[in-house]
Amino acid sequence: MNASGFLVDIQRDEHRVLSPRSQSRVRGPGCDRQQGASTLVLCIVIACTLLGTLGMPTTGLAASYDEAVQQFRNGQYDAAAATAAFEVERGVWSERWPRLLIQCQLTQGNHADALHTYRAALQRYPTSIALRYMGLDVLRFNGLQDEVGQAEADLFAQMQRAFAGYITRDNLVAAGRFLTGRGEDARKVLEMFYDRVRERDPEYLDAYLATAELAIRKGDFQVAADTLQQALKLGEETPELHHLLAKALESSDGQAAAEQIATALQINPQHLPSLQWLAERAIDRERYDDAKDIANQMLQINLHEPSAWALLAVIAHLNGQYDVEKLMRAAALSTWEQNPNVDHLIGKKLSEKYRFAEGAEYQNLALSADPLHIAASFQLAQDMLRLGEEEIGWEIAGEVAKSDPYNVVAYNLMTLRDRTSKFSVLKQDGIQVRMDAKEAKLYGDAVLELLLDAKRILCEKYDVMPDKPILVEIFPHQNDFAIRTFGLPGGAGYLGVCFGRVITANSPASQGERPSNWKSVLWHEFCHVVTLEKTKNRMPRWLSEGISVYEERQRNPSWGEKMSPQYRSMLLSDELTPVSDLSAAFLSPPSATALQFAYYESSLVIEFLIEQHGQEALLAVLDDLAAGIPINDALTRHMGSLQRLDTQFDAYAKARANQFGALVDWSRDTLPEDGDLATWKGWTRANPTNYWGLRELAKSAIEAGQWKQALIPLSRMQQLGVLTGERDGPLEWLARTHRELGQDRQEIRAIQDNLAQSSDALPALRRWINIGQSEEQWENVLDASQQALAIQPLLPEFHLASAVAAEKLDRHDLAVEALSALLELDLVDPAALHFRLANAYDHQNESFPAKHHALMALELAPRYRDAHRLLWKLHHAVSRSDPAAADPADVENPEAVKVPAIEEEEAL
Template sequence: MLVNRFCLSLIWFCVTAGLVLPANLVAADLNEVRLMFSAGKYDEAAATAAQEVENGIWNERWPRLLIQCQLETGNFADALAVYEEASKRYPTSLTLRMLGLEAYRFTGKTNEALQAKAQIMRLLETSPSRYASRDNLVAAGRYFAMRGEDGRQILKLFFDRVRDADPQFLEAYLATAELALEKGDFKVAADTLDQAELLDPADPRIPTLAAKAWANSDATKATSLLNEALRRNPRYIPALIFRAESEIDAEQYDAAYQTIQEVLVVNVHQPQAWSLLAVLAHLEGRYEIEALMRAAALSTWDQNPEVDHLIGKKLSQKYRFAEGAQYQRQAIEVDSGFQAATFQLAQDLLRLGQDETGWILADEVSRDDPYNVVAHNLVTLNDRIKGFTRIESDGIEVRMEEREASIYGGEVMNLLREAKLVLCEKYDVKPNATIVVEIFPDQKDFAIRTFGLPGGAGYLGVCFGRVITANSPASQGPSPANWQSVLWHEFCHVVTLEKTRNRMPRWLSEGISVYEERTRDPAWGESMTPKYREMLLGDDLTAVSDLSGAFLNPPSPMHLQFAYYESSLVVEYLIDNYGLESLLKTLDDLADGLSINDALARNVGSVERLDAQFAEYARKVADQFAPEASWDQPPPEVASDTKAMLEWIDSNPSNYWAMTAKADREIATKSFEDAKITLETMQDLGLATGKSGGLLEKLAMVYRELDDVASEKKTLVQITQQTSDSLSSLDRLIQIARSEDDYQSMQSFGEQFLAIQPLIETGHTAVVDASENLGAHDRAVQSLSALAMMEPVDPAAIDFRKAKSLAKLNRKLDAKLAVLKALDEAPRYRDAHRLLLELNTDLGSDSETAK
């Protein structure tokens, strides 16, 4: 496919190269012609501008506009010819000289480009007053930005100065936004573009830049802005390139090819378009074609660092960090001052676990470019990470905040070692480098380490290959996720990315991780709910071939959760119907460079067939959930009429929606006996799920109101078996177990509590009380040590209990140290004194025995 598209592009170029522009046009209004240019009518705008230039109209904006048309459409030689003639007539125009610099570069005149760049600097140094017009100030600012000068100073001395003097001058706003985007200052970019939109609601540059500003925080808004840009100018290359990048991100590769072709129709030499074709070729494993596409991207300017930078950046976004890093190194070889490549290389190395070099490069960029927000954030974060505790074992290195490490760092390592043992054996993977896991108590720090900027709400953990970043329970508020399931999920990514050499679509990667969560513990991962049933049977079911796109721009958080669930169902379907071995062979084929479609075709059949088979499977899964229940929604005319709705509820006793509404009404009116009957009926129909606020939670609350502790306990246990993060259920179960002196259950519930929230006392206290009564003194010591780190109200009591457990373990010296600490905190603690006397006697006896 790619070869054919490449040939078509060349044929198109050969056919259209001989086209000539109409010659004899009447003089036109400059603003009207600029509107033609903004709308993408480049040939018409160029024809009119050429006529005005030929007529000798004394206005530098005509040759500038003509050159812009020629550069936009790839007529670089013509653009250079116009520039060289115009520069004689308008020698003080920096805007014109910046266009000339681009023309020199893209005609392969590297030496002349270097001379032109140096000449601009000399002119600014020798006669700065001659270049104080608003056009020239903006051009000068862009020139210094190109040189990598301090962005904040550029804003202050050039762009802000122009905007203050002339608030209606659009180019100053656009230049400000461009610089802010380059430095990762998306808020400044977005705010500036809001003002720019008021000045020119027809310019496609404004919504294109705004789409980039919002892409990381509001994908829906970014898409809307991009569509607006292409409405204004369907041929606007920066907007088309951004759309193609988004399509590649979503693994919509056919759409990306089509968009790139639209770019090449406008400009067959467009380097970013050919760079993206190189990316697509690499992702398809067509490495010879990749080299051809890269050569095409460099054909007009072989020293263009942007080409390798763009290819590498897109590969890194596909988790091909090693390949991406190599491209950044090539960009730096061409232009050692190209900071974008240096910083991308720093991020690639950090995600590859090559911390030492990665942090050095990040620090270098931050020092040289103080306005680079992402670099500044990373370097600042590194100072905090240096203070983290490091726990190392079995090829795994865990980095945690010191206090958190002392509380549950050992349990984190134990879980990761288990994950490595189980998953590496299952997927036949032998990691050959250290796996790094960083756990952040501050969500902002997690986001900066992971994405470079604050944000990323909703992400619990991210795996880059051999580096995992995760939020600790401390960063998640009162309802944290189960940290054990999160780390198991992310470690599964380590294994599958290692197996495929980071060459797997997102849906398959996420699907396997969620599937393995459920395999490890049925309460982990996503599971069926009434809402998921509705989505599986409706329009929300995504074809397997399009599943990765469901993660990129979901309409709602629920749709994102559903994408995880559906992906795991696909994996479950593949394993159940074709066996684990077929899945492993598919992963091996991905590692060898096959595309996902080719790998699936070789092992399970064509992706079109899989789409159809899975859709049928998904419907069966949905139909098997509470098959005896009715699922019809009330008619709209009924739903809007209270009396009719009550009648409909009463006449549909087995309908899920009717029973749900009936139970909610009964609970609201405190008719708990009636609510119990309704909810138990729903449970008998198989409608129970552990979701927050769901049937089981309501039923447990009803039992509690009716003082039916046995039924409440049974229901709460069901909740913990179906969901991994119900702290409230576990808290109540601990209370019930304590009241019944059921220490075995209390310990189990306490451990489950700690798998969600190890940073508060509840779970540790339950484990200590249960362990002491069960004689599990080793476990008691662990949680007592954790409690001592939580600023307890009575630290002496904690140390005393720890000393008692240590004594039971015959660790008498450790016990003596613990009891002495208790006495240091409470010198008149009589029980501690008695224990100390016993320990001294025992230690003395041991000493005599030793003699």
């Protein structure tokens, strides 16, 4: 019988699982009913005792066992092992002592001793499922892979025998873990194993931990977190609980996850999984020396710890030490040669560093050791999708979703594929854009035009040309973007992500009333394509982000992060991160502002490097990265020592900060804690150049509707050069103030200043369009509407403004774009739009589309006189220019094509 059949049998005979009853056998004629009842009562008592305490020491020894367990939980492995060994040697009848001893021995890497303990214990406790399950790892880490198959078969057979009667809670949890590892139905395991234990014993911690492990394995982090929060109420001091809670929280709250790991290590400073978590985060932050130190700390606990050697292999690879990488991997596999978790971990960490091709190679190695390793299969699918190898990636992802139907990430991804299969596809010159069909008709051509422009300019500038197609996917729903990008809903705040040759982005539809400039976003992400291609994905995050933000500003001064009062303060404070540690600023930043500042600071580093050493030096650094040279070595080779670079940039950044508002008082020491308008008036009278006081005075005056009073501090800030264009910032306030005071020219100047600083100032653009329309300044209207469409192309008002302005200016190509988009927005007068399109095409001498739209106008409005006139004109123009193209009947009888007298209503 296979495991699936076993689960079915258990489900069929549910009353036997964890049952405190045993079935009374039919007795001979001499057995009376009273004796049978007594036997049944005795069986119930025995079964209940076994259920609750099987394997527990006697009352006199219970404290000793609990004390030993707590020693293990606290990382006192030698003390716990000594206590357990003593009890085993003196023959105490409890299987928990040898299991605790084996746990200590495996944790410390004493695999031969663990094997000796296991085999002796198995002779004494052959019915223990928990012991047999633990023994599987004992055999594996002793290189006895040939015995594992038989051991699994024996374990399975014992499970069948155990479920025929009663089973203890620890054995039931072990059985659930065993079946989970074999890929059995997760819901059945949860309901028939873990939930049953928790129902019978709500204070049994291991059932909560097993439930959380299963949920994390399936990507259901919310269930895991909820389960572990319940477990916290049990009050047991165990690092495993906090480590699992960190894993459940890290995708949604990195800071909370770090706090849980800190708690775990307070309980047990030698907790290997928590130390591994820290080492992985250090690698994420590119603090490779710190990661090495943590890995070496793990090896001091267990010289054979596979995850420690695997992480050292990752660090060696990232440092270009490929021979060392091979040695580290060999060490990781020294005790269990076919351990798939080693290659899976190495590959996963490399993929997290955007080394998807190398990561995929490791996942293939993991799958060669264990073809049923679900995590390796799914990571391989993700790697292939991020490499643009979509056919392979989707096929593997589909296989994972089919074989593991409770894998949340796989399910989400396959569901998303069904939705995106309806996307429109735009292709040109090695670029493929996929986006919502309606959105593609509205601004898809503009997207493709921008990307082609970015490819031409940036590829030439960085001397690189991608040799494979570049895929860009734009999602109208933020959750779809997050699932495609991260595997799970969430990721709020991300506008776009580039994996190399694959870009994912949020469309304006997913961003609310004030979306970001999609052109700026796509230019930024395409710059990543170029620099990642040039370095073969071997570049630190700060360098990649810094170049992309820098290139945004090079393309358009209003794009990208720029100096602001808050950034000025951060540049002059301890929040300025040294260049050598900049990548860490992108991981788990304390706030959204801190993350945006990391982008700005990184771009400032690029400006500094180019100013000091030139573009060629930057390109040389990127070439070194492609050759596998670590970033610090590459910087040293072309730009001097890293310590000197940190010092020079610190001075450069502070000088840049001090240049901003050089005449302004930036102190906050004497600011009123909470003031009204009168308070701020008095305070700024004594402090007339203090930025923060002027800002608060302007804000208070605007809130009170006192526009003349608001103009005073805003004008002073303008004179001091510190008006900035952030959303709901001083430049927006100034424009509104001038408008309320009827100062048209001043309002226009404030709007123009705002647009020069902000890439997404949609309210300012809307106002600029209205002013231009009222004054018939069509050039301004056209320019403003085109800028607005780079932010929000899904609203008809901006297409309509663009169409009118283009028609007024005889820019019929732009008129065609705008009017075609309006047709897709289902406006109330489509006939008029078709007529205007026909006119625009006619002015471009494109008779076929002109006739088509004229006919469409007449189909919708048969009495549309202007459309009749245009169609008559178009027909005769075609006939005269190419008589052969006209209908022969029309040529022979010219009167046949004449439109009846359109002055008379009846003729129509």
